[in-house]
Amino acid sequence: xxxxxxxxxxxVGLALNRPARPTPPxxxxxxxxxxxGQRLALRxxxxxxxxTAAFSPYPGxxxxxxxxxxxxxxxxxxxxxxxxxxxADVPETRFxxxxxxxxxxxxxxxxTPRRGITPDVRVTTPERSWAFGEPKAELDGAADDVYxxxxxxxxxxxxxGDLAPLAAP
Numbered sequence: 001x002x003x004x005x006x007x008x009x010x011x012v013g014l015a016l017n018r019p020a021r022p023t024p025p026x027x028x029x030x031x032x033x034x035x036x037g038q039r040l041a042l043r044x045x046x047x048x049x050x051x052t053a054a055f056s057p058y059p060g061x062x063x064x065x066x067x068x069x070x071x072x073x074x075x076x077x078x079x080x081x082x083x084x085x086x087x088a089d090v091p092e093t094r095f096x097x098x099x100x101x102x103x104x105x106x107x108x109x110x111x112t113p114r115r116g117i118t119p120d121v122r123v124t125t126p127e128r129s130w131a132f133g134e135p136k137a138e139l140d141g142a143a144d145d146v147y148x149x150x151x152x153x154x155x156x157x158x159x160x161g162d163l164a165p166l167a168a169p
Contacts, residue, residue, distance in 0.1 A: 004079045005035035008042040008072065014055045015045040015068045042072060058114050071110075074103045078151045085154075100143035101128050107150045108132070112166060119165040123150075137161030 002024050009022030025034050050066025062068050077095060084090045095103070108123060108130050120133035125143040139146055141157030148155035152168045 002031050002035070004076065005031065005038040007075055008035075008038040011068050011072050012038070012041045012045040014057070014062070015042075015065050017053070017055045019055050019057065046072065061110055061114050070102070070106060073099075074106055077103065078153065081148065081153050095144045095147060097125070097127050097143040100147040101125055103147045104128070104143065104150060105130070107147075107166075107168075115169065117165055121161075121163065121166060135161075137163050137166075139163060139166075 006022050006024060010020075013020040013022075022038065025031060046065055046069045048065060050064060050069060052065040054063060054065050054068055056062045056067075062071050077093075077099070080093060084093060104123060104125065105128070112119065118133060120136040121131075122135040122138045123130045123146060124138070124140045125146050127143060138160040139149055139157055140160075141149070141155070145155040145157040149157040149159065149163070150166060150168065
């Protein structure tokens with residue numbers, strides 16, 4: 001929760017062109033309130049025109065409010081899975097093919113290149129496919145499972161070869 005609150009606060013500053021590193025509260029008992037405040041600030045910061053320019057510490061990445069909206073949607077979705085896995089008797093969230101495919105695309109076309117990685121991989125869902133270089137590894141399955149696999153979460157996707165070069169940071 002502290003991580004997602006920090007990330008939301010960081011994105012608020014970037015979306016508002018006021019980059020800053022949020023400081024988490026020193027007391028664990030205050031983290032929930034801090035997270036809730038960051039969540040509300042993020043919602044407000046990203047609620048405007050998606051074409052509005054935003055600060056980006058990464059050239060060519062997340063340069064508009066819309067870009068940060070996309071980034072935060074996927075950041076939050078992945079950590080939602082983490083929170084759910086920590087709880088008993090919580091139904092598993094399944095993401096729609098549209099959302100999951102967008103998450104796969106964001107991972108492969110924005111996040112992976114930003115890390116200086118050019119993997120030789122083919123990634124396929126029923127709706128889309130991506131290929132980079134001469135594939136030495138393949139990831140195939142329902143969009144939700146491929147999305148989870150890229151982020152290192154439990155999945156039912158088919159993996160052939162070594163996907164380690166794509167491992168989430």
